Amino acid sequence: MTNNHSLSIVILAAGKGTRMKSNTPKVLHKICGREMLYYSIKESLKLSDDVCVILGFEQERIAKAMQEYFGDKIRFLIQDLENFPGTGGALKKYTPKHQKVLVLNGDMPLIQASELEQFLHTNSPIVMSVLDLPNVNGYGRVVIQNNEVQEIIEEKDADSKILALSTLNAGIYCFNKEILESYIPKLANNNVQKEYYLTDIIALARKDSVKIAPLFVALENFKGVNDKLDLAKAEEILGNRIKESWLKKGVLMRLPNTIYIEEGVEFVGECILENGVSICGDSKIIESHIKAHSIIESSFVKNSDVGPLAHLRPQSVLENTHIGNFVEVKKSTLNGVKAGHLSYIGDSEVDCGTNIGAGFITCNYDGKGKHKTKIGKNVFIGSDSQAVAPVVIEDDCLIGAGSTIRRNLKKGEFFVTLGKEVIKEGFFYRFFNKKL
Ligand code: UD1
Numbered sequence: 078m079t080n081n082h083s084l085s086i087v088i089l090a091a092g093k094g095t096r097m098k099s100n101t102p103k104v105l106h107k108i109c110g111r112e113m114l115y116y117s118i119k120e121s122l123k124l125s126d127d128v129c130v131i132l133g134f135e136q137e138r139i140a141k142a143m144q145e146y147f148g149d150k151i152r153f154l155i156q157d158l159e160n161f162p163g164t165g166g167a168l169k170k171y172t173p174k175h176q177k178v179l180v181l182n183g184d185m186p187l188i189q190a191s192e193l194e195q196f197l198h199t200n201s202p203i204v205m206s207v208l209d210l211p212n213v214n215g216y217g218r219v220v221i222q223n224n225e226v227q228e229i230i231e232e233k234d235a236d237s238k239i240l241a242l243s244t245l246n247a248g249i250y251c252f253n254k255e256i257l258e259s260y261i262p263k264l265a266n267n268n269v270q271k272e273y274y275l276t277d278i279i280a281l282a283r284k285d286s287v288k289i290a291p292l293f294v295a296l297e298n299f300k301g302v303n304d305k306l307d308l309a310k311a312e313e314i315l316g317n318r319i320k321e322s323w324l325k326k327g328v329l330m331r332l333p334n335t336i337y338i339e340e341g342v343e344f345v346g347e348c349i350l351e352n353g354v355s356i357c358g359d360s361k362i363i364e365s366h367i368k369a370h371s372i373i374e375s376s377f378v379k380n381s382d383v384g385p386l387a388h389l390r391p392q393s394v395l396e397n398t399h400i401g402n403f404v405e406v407k408k409s410t411l412n413g414v415k416a417g418h419l420s421y422i423g424d425s426e427v428d429c430g431t432n433i434g435a436g437f438i439t440c441n442y443d444g445k446g447k448h449k450t451k452i453g454k455n456v457f458i459g460s461d462s463q464a465v466a467p468v469v470i471e472d473d474c475l476i477g478a479g480s481t482i483r484r485n486l487k488k489g490e491f492f493v494t495l496g497k498e499v500i501k502e503g504f505f506y507r508f509f510n511k512k513l
């Protein structure tokens with residue numbers, strides 16, 4: 078990797094992203110659980126100690142979201158969107174710390190540090206990324222002659238001849254610092270959108286015979302996200318990368334195309350994921366088997382098996398535990414527990430050796446607040462029972478089927494709720510006026 082004291086990186090993220098048709102700024106749309114901008118910053122920090130993000134639209138919201146990941150490792154600069162809109166306007170007040178400057182669009186979440194490094198391997202004062210793809214829309218067209226870039230024409234300003242060009246501006250550039258210093262002040266906004274285009278630097282520099290090298294790149298990594306279709310496609314590419322990396326590290330997956338794993342997830346040891354599984358947030362899965370169509374959100378699972386069709390909601394902690402079909406767990410710690418079927422376990426602590434029968438529910442919400450359920454060791458809970466929280470069930474209790482536990486139970490107690498039984502012989506036939 079490059080010495081991080083020789084390169085500045087600036088990421089353009091001030092635009093609204095009108096084509097997303099959303100109130101959420103474009104760069105905060107998530108792919109695989111994290112905001113698009115997170116990925117560009119993460120890769121940039123591998124190469125540079127001077128990463129600056131240009132903000133404008135919803136600047137506070139974006140800055141706050143990124144600071145949570147990166148703290149003060151990045152700096153922000155606010156664009157004057159009213160007077161200087163456009164990708165060129167974004168750099169009006171920007172001063173890099175180093176001699177070489179990489180400019181990235183914030184809507185390119187698939188870019189990787191190893192590819193950004195390629196921009197530093199040529200000595201031209203300007204290097205720009207070019208995609209060679211016929212019949213693709215949404216990109217500026219690049220005019221190249223004798224292996225040098227002559228001009229970039231934005232799609233909205235292009236005539237049919239230019240639109241037919243297959244050389245597209247992928248949106249990443251490497252400039253010598255002096256190039257930005259001399260040409261940014263010269264940019265004008267005489268185009269269809271009345272914006273200051275960064276891409277106009279190319280034509281200005283050409284007039285002064287500055288050498289501009291094209292760097293041909295692959296769409297898979299340089300894809301720009303402008304609408305929700307692009308977003309979905311980018312998520313598929315990134316999701317495949319995440320899965321491939323875990324497969325190589327030894328996670329076993331049945332039908333990986335049906336599995337969804339987010340960026341913040343971690344696996345340790347040999348884990349098995351069956352088809353249709355989703356693992357989200359900052360979940361950590363250690364030596365566990367997650368069966369078909371289960372969903373795990375920000376939870377810790379160790380030496381356990383989950384599902385099929387189980388749901389672990391955030392802050393669940395499972396160790397040496399078996400969770401079966403249609404069991405939902407939320408913000409609960411289960412250690413050495415079996416809950417095979419049809420349960421809701423929320424805001425609870427359940428200790429080892431405890432067996433939870435089918436249909437058991439913790440009634441953790443009383444309409445005003447959430448309350449805790451604590452269940453000790455070796456408790457046997459009969460099917461179709463409820464624990465009305467707050468409640469404590471001590472070790473070695475035995476609870477009969479169909480019980481509603483509204484009070485704390487002491488160690489070793491047996492508890493059962495018995496309703497009055499009613500039997501009426503032959504009632505069915507009288508009720509429906511039928512003969513026996
Ligand atoms: C831009 C390029 C286009 C290229 C494409 C590649 C320009 C004029 N055009 O078009 O040639 O093919 O990227 O994806 O540069 N932004 C700001 N301030 C602004 C406007 C935009 O910071 O005033 C940021 C946006 O937040 C975004 C990035 O710049 O992250 C690119 O803006 P976008 O509107 O997506 O440009 P494109 O039309 O895609």
Ligand code: MG
Nearest residue numbers: 184301302303
């Ligand atoms: Mg774009």
